[in-house]
Amino acid sequence: AxxxxxxxxxxxxxxxxxxxxxLFSCSFGLFFDLWGVHLSFSDRLNLASxxxxxxxxxxxxxxxxxxxxxxxxxxxxxxxxAQEIIYDGGFKNHFSNTVWEYLESLTYVFVFASSLLTGxxxxxxxxxxxxxxxxxxxxxxxxxxxxxxxxxxxxxLLRIFSDMKIYMAIQIIVLIGFAxxxxxxxxxxxxxxxxxxxxxxxxxxxxxxxxxAFITSHNSDVTWKKTTTSIAHGLYVTYTLxxxxxxxxxxxY
Numbered sequence: 001a002x003x004x005x006x007x008x009x010x011x012x013x014x015x016x017x018x019x020x021x022x023l024f025s026c027s028f029g030l031f032f033d034l035w036g037v038h039l040s041f042s043d044r045l046n047l048a049s050x051x052x053x054x055x056x057x058x059x060x061x062x063x064x065x066x067x068x069x070x071x072x073x074x075x076x077x078x079x080x081x082a083q084e085i086i087y088d089g090g091f092k093n094h095f096s097n098t099v100w101e102y103l104e105s106l107t108y109v110f111v112f113a114s115s116l117l118t119g120x121x122x123x124x125x126x127x128x129x130x131x132x133x134x135x136x137x138x139x140x141x142x143x144x145x146x147x148x149x150x151x152x153x154x155x156x157l158l159r160i161f162s163d164m165k166i167y168m169a170i171q172i173i174v175l176i177g178f179a180x181x182x183x184x185x186x187x188x189x190x191x192x193x194x195x196x197x198x199x200x201x202x203x204x205x206x207x208x209x210x211x212x213a214f215i216t217s218h219n220s221d222v223t224w225k226k227t228t229t230s231i232a233h234g235l236y237v238t239y240t241l242x243x244x245x246x247x248x249x250x251x252x253y
Contacts (some may be wrong), residue, residue, distance in 0.1 A: 012146045019143045023136050026111050029066030030129050033118055064119060071115035079106040090183035099158070100142035107135040142213040171247060175201050176240050184231055186216050203237065206241050 039185065049152055085091060112193060114132035117125035145151045179197040186192050191200045191213035214232035 011194070016143050016146075018073065019077070022070055022077065022111065023140060025073065026070035026115065026132060026136055029063050029070055030118065030133060031113065032059045032063035032066065035063075040217075067119050070111055074108045074111040074115065077104075078112060081105055081108060085194060097151070100145070103135060104142055105166070106210045107132070107139040110135050166248075171243065173186070174239075174243060174247070175205075178235065182232065185228065185235070189213060189216070195207045197201045201239070204239060207244075209236070 110132040111130055114125060114128040117128055141150070141154060145154050175198065179192075179201040182201065183192045183197040190196070191210060200210070203209075214229055214236060216228045218230075
């Protein structure tokens, strides 16, 4: 048993080391790439002909080296993940264990796409870069959960999220209701256009309130504008009492 435990710990440490290589190569590669983010692909290639001591040239080569490492690492992890899926008997069996399996697979896909698109100078790479860094750092938790102290905290965190499912469903329903209410009450206002209505209501929940969002943008009689503004303020007070005060305090019971 001790030999098996020692072998397991060694494999865990090796996998963690390889993942740290992927994580930091991706992070530094995208960080160094920011130095030339406003350059076109042809201009970036021309950096190769600049003097070796030029800072932009050094950051360009450092970025491409790190991105190459992250590209190879993500490809390697992706192949290993595909082998595990086959060994487990398909997607259903492989992804039925924990949420970490989903995070790991998505991380390898985003890092692979990010490294490739950034290396090719594709404009849309910034979207994949953002997702790659976010998922890569969060997935680090999956690789360090083997440590006893970290693993116990992560279990508690997942249990909290699991217990909050019903609460979040109720909160989303209330948020949608108030967002649509503000949207039809104050039509044409920038704060309540399209999906911004949901974002504005969410910002209200955090205390970020724009008073101008409660004033109608339509030119009409003064009485109607005052009435509309008063109703909007009444909805805001109701939302604040219902969500920020009452529902958030429910989490402590």
